[in-house]
Amino acid sequence: MEYEPAEYQKLQLRSYAPRSIRETAEGKYWRRFKAPVIAKQFGAVSHIDFCQQYPYNLAITASTRVIIYNGLAPAVVGRTISRFKDIAYSGCFRSDGRLVCAGGQDGIVQVFDANSRSVLRQFKAHKRPTRVARWGADRLHVLSGSDDVTVRWWDVTSGSQVLRLDGHSDYVRAAAASPASPDTWATGGYDHTVRLWDVRTGGAVTCLDHGAPVEDVAFFPAGSLAVSAGGNYLCVWDLVGGGRLLKRLSNFQKTVTCVRLSPLAGPDSAAAPRMLAGSLDGHVKVFELDSFRVTHATKYPSPVMSLGISPDCRLLAVGMADSTLSVRKHDRPKQPQGAAAQGLPEPKRKWQPRLTAANYRYYIRGQSTKAAATDFRVRRQRQAKLRPYDKMLRQFRYRDALDAALAVRQPEVVASVLEELAARGGLGPALGGRDAPSLLPLVKHLTKHVTEPRYTRLLAAVGHRLLDAYAPVVGACAEVDAALGALADRLAEELKLQASLTQLAGALEPLLAASLAASLPA
Known part of the structure; x- marks a missing residue:
């Protein structure tokens, strides 16, 4: 019996909370x-x-x-x-x-x-x-x-x-x-x-x-x-x-x-x-x-x-x-109330035709409006256009997929690809066996974004795994050694900060609990 291969599902980029505040x-x-x-x-x-x-x-x-x-x-x-x-x-x-x-x-x-x-x-x-x-x-x-x-x-x-x-x-x-x-x-x-x-x-x-x-x-x-x-x-x-x-x-x-x-x-x-x-x-x-x-x-x-x-x-x-x-x-001043009674000229209004189905503008209204960061977008059903990293994932070329994601230079893309590789069990082949030119972009990306709270948990785990994998070859290339040292320092600094925050949270928890208990009616 022959089975037809299932259609490849395009990688869904992970969405993070928007940083911008919706303008009202x-x-x-x-x-x-x-x-x-x-x-x-x-x-x-x-x-x-x-x-x-x-x-x-x-x-x-x-x-x-x-x-x-x-x-x-x-x-x-x-x-x-x-x-x-x-x-x-x-x-x-x-x-x-x-x-x-x-x-x-x-x-x-x-x-x-x-x-x-x-x-x-x-x-x-x-x-x-x-x-x-x-x-x-x-x-x-x-x-x-x-x-x-x-x-x-x-x-x-x-x-x-x-x-x-x-x-x-x-x-x-x-x-x-x-x-x-x-x-x-x-x-x-x-x-x-x-x-x-x-x-x-x-x-x-x-x-x-x-x-x-x-x-x-x-x-x-x-x-x-x-x-x-x-x-x-x-x-x-x-x-x-x-x-x-x-x-x-x-x-x-x-x-x-x-x-x-x-x-x-x-x-x-x-x-x-x-x-x-x-x-x-x-x-x-x-x-x-x-x-x-x-x-x-x-x-x-x-x-x-x-x-x-x-x-x-x-x-x-x-x-x-x-x-x-x-x-x-104000850039659009309003005419004062009672302007006609005060003898002031009425403001000139720009004439505009009534917007009905007889106007071409009726059918293109709203197309130039930009959506806010928190708006829900309903996309048209179009033929999926695969990105280079999607094509590599489809062919199970995990190392090439990670390189393609790094070339995009968007941290959310790299994070989504790393999570997909971890789910497929392909994180080891993607990280291992790299030479200096292909290893440096990955190390630099981890060093740059590991302290961002949205990516810290994922990138810290990948960074430690990368350091363990390439520890035996330290000394082969001075540039790689410097990059790995910077990554190790950044990871140590982030871990120290997380430990301090954990201690602070532990110290504040009984104080907040006592304050809440005191505010409740007897």
């Missing part, structure tokens, strides 16, 4: 911010504020001045307000962009005309540096917080103090107005608390314990949630639920200095806002507001002191401790 639409959106425009200041950039009116100029506070930059051309300095005796703090636009308020090291809160830079009002009740100054929603009042542990509510029209809010026991360093109620304010201090105030009654509504000195506070767009920054974490509070701690986000290594809620975010303007936070570890991280996971992170060369994002999400500004202001512009 969220990551693509934040990566579309262009290279930053860098502007050196005279001191650390302690505060950044964007005007709410187009073209969304930004005011940065650094050293003894407040500098206003053009929102359309971030590199262009509009005006510089330098009427401070000492360090300036918290330069902030009024909602219409006509006035600017700022605190100072001398405790004076000043109101300036944004165009002429002239001083319109000075409030002098604070006895120590005033680090916080914010405009009220009615444009007629200013809230200030000082190192004298007081919060004060000022009437800009009369130039007098309306309220003094006492309750903090340490420096007041943060304040924010609720978007749901113009009379509700949140302040944060170094006494580890966030306090909610009602300026109609002059009393504290709620006191929230952050657990660390509070550097910044912000409200969510609906006003029902608030976030406080301090220590190396963020705290999200449910204000409707009586100030319940909703989430603690410990995603930073050092103190979180600033937090902002973006008005628009994500791949389109209909997406929910995002939360941005900067830290002294040099990172600015973006959080989505459903599960509060980090969707994007950017590393800056210096500790981040302040950040701001324009109302149309076109500009992202970051201030650093080394006196650097970084402003990044």
Whole structure:
């Protein structure tokens, strides 16, 4: 009886975990911010504020001045307000962009005309540096917080103090107005608390314990949630639920200095806002507001002191401790809301035909799209085209198959061929009986890739077997001796490292077990 030979099955290369991280639409959106425009200041950039009116100029506070930059051309300095005796703090636009308020090291809160830079009002009740100054929603009042542990509510029209809010026991360093109620304010201090105030009654509504000195506070767009920054974490509070701690986000290594809620975010303007936070570890991280996971992170060369994002999400500004202001512009700016009402030209849209079956482009759509490293690829059924190492394996020429795999210079190919040879019992014939020209490429490949974790287990076993096989011929060729010596040293180094890691794992295991047992409820 005659048997027909079975069809040869092409060698399936072993697939390893992809090294690249899948790019998401969220990551693509934040990566579309262009290279930053860098502007050196005279001191650390302690505060950044964007005007709410187009073209969304930004005011940065650094050293003894407040500098206003053009929102359309971030590199262009509009005006510089330098009427401070000492360090300036918290330069902030009024909602219409006509006035600017700022605190100072001398405790004076000043109101300036944004165009002429002239001083319109000075409030002098604070006895120590005033680090916080914010405009009220009615444009007629200013809230200030000082190192004298007081919060004060000022009437800009009369130039007098309306309220003094006492309750903090340490420096007041943060304040924010609720978007749901113009009379509700949140302040944060170094006494580890966030306090909610009602300026109609002059009393504290709620006191929230952050657990660390509070550097910044912000409200969510609906006003029902608030976030406080301090220590190396963020705290999200449910204000409707009586100030319940909703989430603690410990995603930073050092103190979180600033937090902002973006008005628009994500791949389109209909997406929910995002939360941005900067830290002294040099990172600015973006959080989505459903599960509060980090969707994007950017590393800056210096500790981040302040950040701001324009109302149309076109500009992202970051201030650093080394006196650097970084402003990044989105490469596809969106037209501001209400542009037609402001008399601005509508953006020109490139006309494109509707994509239907009547267009040739309909049938070729998606062909130029590149698949990500983690995508599942469905290949067409084509006639198998055998590689040289497949042809050698088909003919049981194991040594030639290994040489062909080495010629490809792809470690995953060599690993797959070695595993196939071991499964067939052909590893001995493939490694033995080699002369110097055919032995050197194999030894060099093992030396180069034996320390890579994905190939260590396989290549280490092959390397030891190779050293045992060629130990009797050491001394015949100086070049081969040097290559074998390098391989032996690399294997010894890798084994020593694996032994150290095993000892470390053994030492950590009882500690982790004890920690887990202590965390479980009794």
